[in-house]
Structure formats: C-alpha cells, structure tokens
Amino acid sequence: MISSITTNLPVFVVIAPLFVAFILTTFARRIRLVEGFVIFIEVLGLTGAGILAVNVFIKNIPIIYQMGGWSAPWGIELKIGNLSAFFLLVVAFVSVPVSLFAVNNLSDEVGGKERVTRFYVLYLLLGGAMAGMAVTNDLFNVFVLVEVATLSCCGLVSSRNRPQAAEAAFTYLIMATLGSTLVLGGIGFIYIITGHLNMGFAYEELNRIWQNSPHVVWMAFSFMLVGFGVKSALFPLHIWLPDAHSAAPSPASAILSGVAVKGYLICLLKILYRVFGHTLMQEFAVHRILVLAGTVAIIAGSILALTQVELKRRLAFSTVAQVGYIILGMGLVNIKGLTGTLFYLASHAVIKSTLFLAAGAIIAATGKKNINELAGIGRKMPITMAAFTIGSLGLTGIPLFSGFIGKWNLILGSLESGNIIPIAVIIVGSVLCAAYLFPIVRVAYFEPAPEEDWKDPGFTQKIALIMLASAVVILGIIPGPFLELAERAAAELLMLR
Amino acid sequence: MKIRNLLILLVALLASYGMLIAAAELPPYGIPDNPIHNQVSERYVNGALEDTGVPNIVTAIVLDYRAYDTMFETIVLFTAAIAVVITLKSWKKAGER
Amino acid sequence: MSILLEKLIINYPYSIAVVLFIIGALTVLTRSSLFKKLLGINIMETAVFLIFIAAGNIRGGTEPILSEGNPGTVYINPLPSALMLTGIVVSVSVTAFALALIIRLHRTYGTTDANCIAQMRKEVIDR
Amino acid sequence: MKDFILKRISAIILPFICIYGFYVILHGHISPGGSFAGGIIVGLSFIAFSTVYGTEKGRSKLPEKVLIWIESYGTLWYGIMGMVGIVKGVPFLANKLAGINLGEPGTLSSGGLISLIGIGVGIRVASTMVTLFFTLMEEES
Numbered sequence: 001m002i003s004s005i006t007t008n009l010p011v012f013v014v015i016a017p018l019f020v021a022f023i024l025t026t027f028a029r030r031i032r033l034v035e036g037f038v039i040f041i042e043v044l045g046l047t048g049a050g051i052l053a054v055n056v057f058i059k060n061i062p063i064i065y066q067m068g069g070w071s072a073p074w075g076i077e078l079k080i081g082n083l084s085a086f087f088l089l090v091v092a093f094v095s096v097p098v099s100l101f102a103v104n105n106l107s108d109e110v111g112g113k114e115r116v117t118r119f120y121v122l123y124l125l126l127g128g129a130m131a132g133m134a135v136t137n138d139l140f141n142v143f144v145l146v147e148v149a150t151l152s153c154c155g156l157v158s159s160r161n162r163p164q165a166a167e168a169a170f171t172y173l174i175m176a177t178l179g180s181t182l183v184l185g186g187i188g189f190i191y192i193i194t195g196h197l198n199m200g201f202a203y204e205e206l207n208r209i210w211q212n213s214p215h216v217v218w219m220a221f222s223f224m225l226v227g228f229g230v231k232s233a234l235f236p237l238h239i240w241l242p243d244a245h246s247a248a249p250s251p252a253s254a255i256l257s258g259v260a261v262k263g264y265l266i267c268l269l270k271i272l273y274r275v276f277g278h279t280l281m282q283e284f285a286v287h288r289i290l291v292l293a294g295t296v297a298i299i300a301g302s303i304l305a306l307t308q309v310e311l312k313r314r315l316a317f318s319t320v321a322q323v324g325y326i327i328l329g330m331g332l333v334n335i336k337g338l339t340g341t342l343f344y345l346a347s348h349a350v351i352k353s354t355l356f357l358a359a360g361a362i363i364a365a366t367g368k369k370n371i372n373e374l375a376g377i378g379r380k381m382p383i384t385m386a387a388f389t390i391g392s393l394g395l396t397g398i399p400l401f402s403g404f405i406g407k408w409n410l411i412l413g414s415l416e417s418g419n420i421i422p423i424a425v426i427i428v429g430s431v432l433c434a435a436y437l438f439p440i441v442r443v444a445y446f447e448p449a450p451e452e453d454w455k456d457p458g459f460t461q462k463i464a465l466i467m468l469a470s471a472v473v474i475l476g477i478i479p480g481p482f483l484e485l486a487e488r489a490a491a492e493l494l495m496l497r
Numbered sequence: 498m499k500i501r502n503l504l505i506l507l508v509a510l511l512a513s514y515g516m517l518i519a520a521a522e523l524p525p526y527g528i529p530d531n532p533i534h535n536q537v538s539e540r541y542v543n544g545a546l547e548d549t550g551v552p553n554i555v556t557a558i559v560l561d562y563r564a565y566d567t568m569f570e571t572i573v574l575f576t577a578a579i580a581v582v583i584t585l586k587s588w589k590k591a592g593e594r
Numbered sequence: 595m596s597i598l599l600e601k602l603i604i605n606y607p608y609s610i611a612v613v614l615f616i617i618g619a620l621t622v623l624t625r626s627s628l629f630k631k632l633l634g635i636n637i638m639e640t641a642v643f644l645i646f647i648a649a650g651n652i653r654g655g656t657e658p659i660l661s662e663g664n665p666g667t668v669y670i671n672p673l674p675s676a677l678m679l680t681g682i683v684v685s686v687s688v689t690a691f692a693l694a695l696i697i698r699l700h701r702t703y704g705t706t707d708a709n710c711i712a713q714m715r716k717e718v719i720d721r
Numbered sequence: 722m723k724d725f726i727l728k729r730i731s732a733i734i735l736p737f738i739c740i741y742g743f744y745v746i747l748h749g750h751i752s753p754g755g756s757f758a759g760g761i762i763v764g765l766s767f768i769a770f771s772t773v774y775g776t777e778k779g780r781s782k783l784p785e786k787v788l789i790w791i792e793s794y795g796t797l798w799y800g801i802m803g804m805v806g807i808v809k810g811v812p813f814l815a816n817k818l819a820g821i822n823l824g825e826p827g828t829l830s831s832g833g834l835i836s837l838i839g840i841g842v843g844i845r846v847a848s849t850m851v852t853l854f855f856t857l858m859e860e861e862s
Binding site for chain 1: 515516518519522523524531532533534535536537538540541561562563564565566569570572573575576577579580582583584586
C-alpha cells in the first residue's frame with residue numbers, strides 16, 4: 001500500500017485537492033467538516049510535496065511518471081525535476097496558512113454557508129491546477145491547467161457579494177481568456193511545425209528545424225510572451241489586476257497574488273527554457289526583450305503603487321512591480337540569474353500573501369480601506385502589523401529577509417550577463433518599494449491611536465500570519481537547501497546537468 | 498476614446514502582418530507528409546484498435562491515450578458550473594450593499 | 595510580395611484564421627458593450643481552433659473511424675480534433691461564466707455597457 | 722411560451738431526443754460523437770422541456786439536490802476510473818495495461834474502461850448543462 005502511494009505520489013499531489021473539491025459541495029451544510037477537510041488536504045499536499053522534493057533533492061534525477069502507462073510522445077508525461085519540486089513546495093506551503101486564515105473568517109465577505117463551501121471548492125481547484133502546472137511536461141496539458149486556474153481565479157474574485165467584484169471578475173475573465181487564446185495559438189504554432197506536444201520531443205525537433213521556418217518560431221515566441229504576459233499582469237497588460245485583487249476576499253487575493261500569478265510565470269519559464277531552449281532564446285534576442293519588459297514593469301509598477309491611496313490596491317500594484325523582477329530575471333540566461341528569479345518568486349509568494357492577509361485582517365477589524373486612516377494600528381493589532389512590517393522589510397530586500405537573497409542573486413546574475421542596467425533597476429526598484437511600503441508602517445506605529453477597540457483577528461488567523469512571517473525570516477537567514485534546490489532547478493533549466 | 502481605438506488598430510495591423518507572414522511559412526495545407534503527421538499520429542491511427550480496442554480513434558485518444566487532459570476538461574466544466582452558481586446564487590441571500 | 599500571396603493562397607485556412615483572430619481581438623478591445631466583448635472572445639477562439647483543425651487535415655482523407663473497408667483508406671490526423679474537443683468545452687465554460695457575470699452586472703447596474711458601469715462605479719464609491 | 726401546440730409536439734419529440742442523446746453517449750467509442758456531444762444532447766432535451774413547460778415544472782423534474790449530486794459524483798467517477806489503474810499497480814488512468822479485457826472491437830462493451838468513463842462523463846455534462854441553464858434562468862426572488 002505504502003509503496004503504491006510513493007510511486008504514484010506525483011499524481012496524488014495533483015488529484016488529492018481535486019477529489020476533495022468534487023465531493024465538498026454535497027455536504028455544504030456542515031461548514032466545520034468542510035473547513036476541516038480543506039485544511040487536512042492542504043497539509044497532506046504539503047507533506048506530499050515535501051516527500052517529493054526530498055527524494056528529488058537526494059537522487060538529483062527527475063522522476064518521470066507516464067500517465068496511463070503510455071510512453072512519452074504518445075501519452076502525457078509528468079516530469080518532477082528540481083523546478084517542479086521547488087514550485088510544488090511554494091504552492092503547498094503558501095496555501096496551508098491561507099486556508100487557515102480563511103477558517104470562519106469568510107462569512108462577512110462571501111456570505112452564507114453554501115457560498116463559503118463553493119469558495120473552498122474553487123480554492124482547492126486552484127491549488128490542484130497549480131500543482132498540475134508545476135508537474136506537467138506536456139504542452140496542451142499546460143493550456144488546460146491554465147484554463148482551470150483562470151476560471152477558478154475569476155470565480156474566487158466574483159465570490160465576494162459586492163457589485164464591484166462582478167465587474168472586476170468580468171474584466172479579469174475577458175483579459176485572461178484573451179491571454180489563454182494567445183497561449184493556445186502559440187502551442188498550435190509549435191505543434192504544427194514540430195508535430196510533438198511533449199516538451200522534451202518538441203525541444204529536440206524545434207532546435208533541429210527552426211531554420212526553415214524562423215517567422216513561425218518568432219510568432220510562437222511572441223504569442224507565448226504576450227499570452228502569459230497578460231495572465232501574469234506584465235506591465236502594459238496589467239489593467240485587470242488592481243480591480244481584481246482589491247475586489248476579491250482577502251484569502252482569495254492572497255492566493256491570487258501570491259501563487260496564481262506565479263503559476264503562469266512558471267509555465268512561461270518552462271516553455272521558454274524547456275521547449276525553445278536558451279540557445280533559441282538568444283538567437284531571437286528574446287532575453288533582451290524580457291530584460292526590457294522587466295525593467296519597464298518594475299519602474300512603472302512601483303510608481304503606480306506610490307500613487308495609490310487604498311491599501312489593497314497599493315499591494316496589487318506592487319505585485320505588478322514584483323512580476324517585473326521575475327520577468328527581468330528570466331532574461332538573464334545564466335545560473336545565478338535564474339536562481340535569483342526562482343528564489344525571488346518563492347519569497348514574493350510568501351511575502352505577498354503575508355501582506356494581503358494582514359491587510360485583510362486590518363480591513364476586517366477596522367473597516368477602513370485607505371492608508372492614512374490606519375493611524376496607530378500597530379499598537380492595537382500587534383501581531384498583524386508585525387507580520388505586515390516583516391513582509392514589507394522582506395519585499396524591499398533588507399538583508400536577513402528572504403527578498404534580499406533573491407535580489408542579491410539577481411544582481412550577481414545581471415553582473416554575469418554583462419549589462420549593468422538591471423542592477424540599477426533592481427536598486428531603484430527596491431528604493432521605490434521602500435517608498436510605498438514604509439509609510440504604512442510609519443503611520444501604523446508612530447501616529448497616535450484613536451480610542452476604537454481594534455484587536456487582532458481570531459486564533460487561526462494569528463497562526464497563519466505567524467507561520468508566514470516566520471517563513472519570510474527563516475528563508476532569509478538560513479536559505480540553505482531551498483537555495484540549493486533553486487540552484488539545481490536553474491541548472492536543469494539551462495540543460496547543463 | 499478615439500486615440501485609444503486608433504492605437505489598438507495600429508497594433509492589430511502590425512500583429513496581423515506578422516501573423517500573415519508566419520501563416521505563409523507554415524507547412525502547406527493538406528499535404529500528407531507534413532511534420533504533424535509523424536510517428537505520433539501514425540501510432541494513433543495504426544495502433545488504436547489493438548491498444549484500446551476502440552474503432553473511433555478520436556475517442557481512443559480522448560479517453561485513453563490523453564485521458565488526463567479530458568479529466569482536466571471535465572474539471573474546467575465543473576469549475577464553470579461552480580463559478581456560475583457562486584456569482585448568481587448570491588443574489589437571493591446576501592442583500593447587495 | 596507575390597510569393598507571400600501565393601503561399602497565403604495555398605495555406606488559405608491559416609490566412610482566414612489570422613483574419614478571424616484580428617477581427618475577434620479588435621472587437622474585444624474596442625467595443626464597449628459586454629456582449630460584443632464576449633462575441634469577440636468566441637471569434638478569436640474559433641480562429642485558433644481553425645488553425646489546429648486545418649493543420650490536421652489531409653486532402654482526401656476520411657474521418658478517423660476505422661471501418662472494415664479497404665485497408666488503403668487515408669485517415670486525417672486524429673490528434674488535433676481530439677485536442678479541439680477540449681478547446682471547445684473550455685470556450686463553452688468561459689462563455690457560460692461570462693454570461694452569468696453579465697447578468698449579475700445587469701441586475702446591479704441596469705446596463706450592459708462597460709463605460710456606463712465604470713461611471714456608475716465611481717458614483718458608488720463617492721457616495 | 723405556454724402554448725398548446727408546443728406542449729403537444731414537445732411531449733412527443735423530447736423523449737426521443739433524450740434517448741438519442743443516450744445512444745450517442747453509449748456508442749461514443751464506435752460511432753462519431755462521444756461522451757460530450759451525447760451529454761449535451763441529453764442536457765438540451767431537459768432544457769427544452771423546462772423552456773416549454775416552464776422552469777418550475779422543469780425544476781420539479783430535476784431538483785437542485787439531485788443535480789449537485791450527479792455533478793460532483795460524476796466528476797469523481799472519472800477519478801475513480803483512474804484509480805482502477807493505481808489499485809492494479811499500474812500508472813493512473815491505465816486501461817489495457819490494467820488487464821481489463823477490451824472486449825471484441827465494434828461491440829457495445831468494447832474498450833474496457835473507455836465506455837464506462839464515457840457514460841459517466843456524458844451524464845455529468847448533461848447535469849452541468851441543466852444546472853447552468855437553471856441558474857442563469859432563475860429570476861431574483
């Protein structure tokens with residue numbers, strides 16, 4: 001029995017949350033049972049991802065799992081390499097505290113028992129789709145998983161019983177479907193000229209025959225970049241993100257900003273490096289476009305975040321800026337740069353969900369949305385503001401926090417890749433990031449507190465915030481094996497080992 | 498509003514020019530030895546009967562060779578049903594503020 | 595230029611798909627009525643499905659159902675049509691969800707025009 | 722929509738549409754069309770019924786609880802069919818490898834798991850179509 005679980009672990013990590021999501025709707029009345037199931041499955045997913053990561057880390061060879069027993073080009077193949085294990089850990093780790101935070105905290109934002117159960121169903125479906133995205137090695141499977149993630153994200157945004165939520169969800173759905181149609185077009189172009197849907201076979205075929213149809217490869221590149229750019233809110237295509245993430249219930253916006261956006265970036269990373277390969281990327285100068293797009297996104301995202309008054313909208317715009325860092329890192333085609341990108345992706349997932357959960361707790365307790373109204377909240381809600389401060393320190397890249405290691409590797413990577421602009425951009429971006437996050441902390445601690453009795457949210461919410469904040473600090477001080485896993489994932493992406 | 502539409506029209510024209518060039522460069526339509534009809538589809542056509550015992554090859558692919566895709570497809574339909582119910586069913590219980 | 599046109603004639607399904615794709619993209623981005631945006635999305639998705647199905651077609655091939663007829667029959671490539679089954683179901687579910695959102699917006703704001711909804715939302719915030 | 726002629730005609734036609742839908746689901750692996758097309762045809766027969774006879778009667782035919790049950794356990798059915806492979810120690814969703822006799826091709830019971838999955842998915846797609854229709858049609862009370 002045990003051996004059959006460990007051999008089939010790659011599948012269980014993906015289908016466990018999905019199976020629970022299916023049967024959750026039938027016992028919507030016993031809400032305690034529903035919440036218990038959700039947390040149980042999230043913890044199970046975390047242990048599964050941990051076991052997978054450990055034995056990929058030790059054996060250092062990717063686990064190949066042929067779905068349905070059909071070998072690679074015919075059937076769908078799951079390939080758990082260092083990259084998949086890394087992202088599985090990030091997804092599984094972030095979703096446990098977020099589901100803890102959502103326990104009996106959703107009723108005012110989402111509504112009755114039925115609706116909260118459906119919220120959890122969409123939440124688990126998103127978790128399953130993210131795990132699926134981390135694991136697949138098949139192009140069309142990436143499209144179907146991206147579609148499941150899009151629909152569950154839009155469902156989560158529209159689950160809030162406010163009119164703005166429906167409007168934000170509609171814009172989000174239209175833009176995201178535009179993006180995934182472009183992605184399908186890109187997959188179509190790759191499939192037509194190579195005849196393979198499996199990433200490994202498509203890579204060999206593409207690198208063999210790209211000379212005789214360069215424009216098709218160039219069009220496939222641009223379709224993929226614009227399609228995933230729309231979905232992960234790269235700067236010029238980010239219009240839907242601020243409304244969607246501020247209108248969503250706070251656990252939903254935490255998982256949306258923290259993990260869902262990262263899922264699309266991991267798929268882009270996989271397709272760029274596993275299907276096209278870094279030689280083809282440099283041939284078409286795609287890495288320069290990525291660096292340029294990242295630079296524009298960092299500067300413009302940070303400036304836009306500065307101008308926002310509402311707390312959640314400022315955090316949403318900060319996500320647009322941080323996506324710029326990751327896209328910039330993708331353009332640095334060397335080990336240090338990619339390690340920095342992956343580590344920054346993981347640290348941003350943890351930090352942004354801490355910030356959004358803290359913001360959700362503040363808004364739930366005080367009912368105030370704007371930043372200047374949050375005077376003196378630091379003393380009234382100590383744990384929430386402590387988590388928020390640790391998160392903002394981490395995001396600006398102060399040493400001893402996880403953001404610093406990501407940015408440090410990114411700087412080393414850009415040094416290695418030769419051009420200096422990214423270094424200046426990363427530093428300016430960090431300064432801007434401090435400019436839009438530290439005033440919130442200043443207002444919270446050093447302004448006189450009004451008399452109202454704001455107090456910290458419930459017990460489970462406090463555990464969630466503490467768990468996330470401590471992860472930010474631990475990742476900063478002793479990155480150790482996690483950084484090593486990111487390093488190996490970078491080497492695997494560059495096909496060096 | 499006008500400038501925005503003109504800008505979008507310009508970008509669309511540029512994109513269509515690029516796409517037309519790519520469409521022209523694709524392997525000619527309807528030729529049996531295009532790269533798409535390689536050993537992957539050969540196996541599906543020849544091996545479907547004894548691999549899956551089903552004469553309809555499309556169903557063989559959908560429900561056996563790539564059954565994982567179809568599972569996620571039913572999940573997409575399930576998500577859409579849940580999302581539709583969660584947006585519209587709110588109307589009765591929680592009064593809109 | 596003439597070679598390009600000649601190739602486009604040979605690959606006529608792909609050029610039609612490109613034209614459809616651009617029409618769909620323009621409708622989504624320039625029209626303000628929510629229904630027209632949704633129609634634009636459907637046109638774009640049909641264009642991409644056309645690219646897949648046209649790629650799998652062989653001139654004179656029959657549909658991929660094994661019949662006991664003469665063994666020499668040429669079958670078209672079954673994989674793109676199997677993939678497009680998934681694509682079509684995906685576009686159906688996106689359309690269903692978008693229609694549900696349009697109904698919800700109509701109930702709240704009374705119109706299905708994106709600009710009026712944007713104005714109304716500003717008034718709701720100011721109140 | 723409560724028109725006499727419509728009611729009489731639909732009373733005659735709809736059962737046959739429904740049976741045809743089930744025919745398409747069951748013969749998915751022999752004739753063209755499959756679980757999805759058949760499921761939609763069955764779903765449409767119920768939608769046509771509730772359009773002609775009004776959603777209340779349609780709702781009484783297929784109450785919400787039944788629909789939710791069919792939908793969630795239909796999707797789970799797909800997973801259970803997949804687990805058959807794992808129980809037999811073969812990768813997920815395996816069919817021939819899992820030692821299931823594939824029956825004589827061309828007959829109804831051929832294809833081992835394929836026909837079972839097809840039936841489950843077909844019924845589930847039908848129930849989803851009906852749920853979508855009823856939710857969209859429900860006027861706010």
